[in-house]
Amino acid sequence: MLRLSFNQDGSRLASAGFDRLAKVWDAHTGNELFSLYGNTSNVFGVSFSPDGKYLATAGADGSIRTYVLQMDELISLAKARLTRTLTIEECQKFLHVAICP
Numbered sequence: 001m002l003r004l005s006f007n008q009d010g011s012r013l014a015s016a017g018f019d020r021l022a023k024v025w026d027a028h029t030g031n032e033l034f035s036l037y038g039n040t041s042n043v044f045g046v047s048f049s050p051d052g053k054y055l056a057t058a059g060a061d062g063s064i065r066t067y068v069l070q071m072d073e074l075i076s077l078a079k080a081r082l083t084r085t086l087t088i089e090e091c092q093k094f095l096h097v098a099i100c101p
Contacts, residue, residue, distance in 0.1 A: 007048040014055055016043035022057045024069065034096045036067045071095070 003016040006027065013025045022036040022043050036055065045058035055067045068077060075095065078086070091100040 002043065003045045005046045005048055007052045008050060009052070012048070012052070014046040014048060016046045016057060018042045020059075022046050022055060022067070024055065037094070038065055038067075039063070071097075 002018065005014045006012070007014075011027055012033070013027045015023045015025065017023070020039045020042060022039070024033045024036070025031065026033055036057070039057060039059045040063070041059045041061040043057050044060055047056050048054070049056070053068065053070050053073065055069055057065045057067070059065070078095070086095070086100050088098075088100060091097050
């Protein structure tokens with residue numbers, strides 16, 4: 001793990017790591033909520049937006065990525081951009097839900 005960042009109210013913690021993943025944790029229980037995929041190199045930094053709706057990552061390759069953290073907004077974005085239905089595996093991996101909406 002390289003860096004940590006708390007959201008505004010301290011309820012969530014984000015971590016950056018050598019595994020090319022950013023992870024979001026419940027700060028009270030220590031449980032991992034989800035992993036954020038897409039970085040092509042080590043993640044060196046993470047930061048929540050002031051409203052907690054987004055997480056930005058900084059990669060070793062110089063890339064900066066922004067992730068949507070609110071599920072309703074993410075589902076709306078996915079529906080607007082997809083040209084096919086997600087598989088159950090994709091829903092579990094990317095939307096963190098057992099059944100596709």
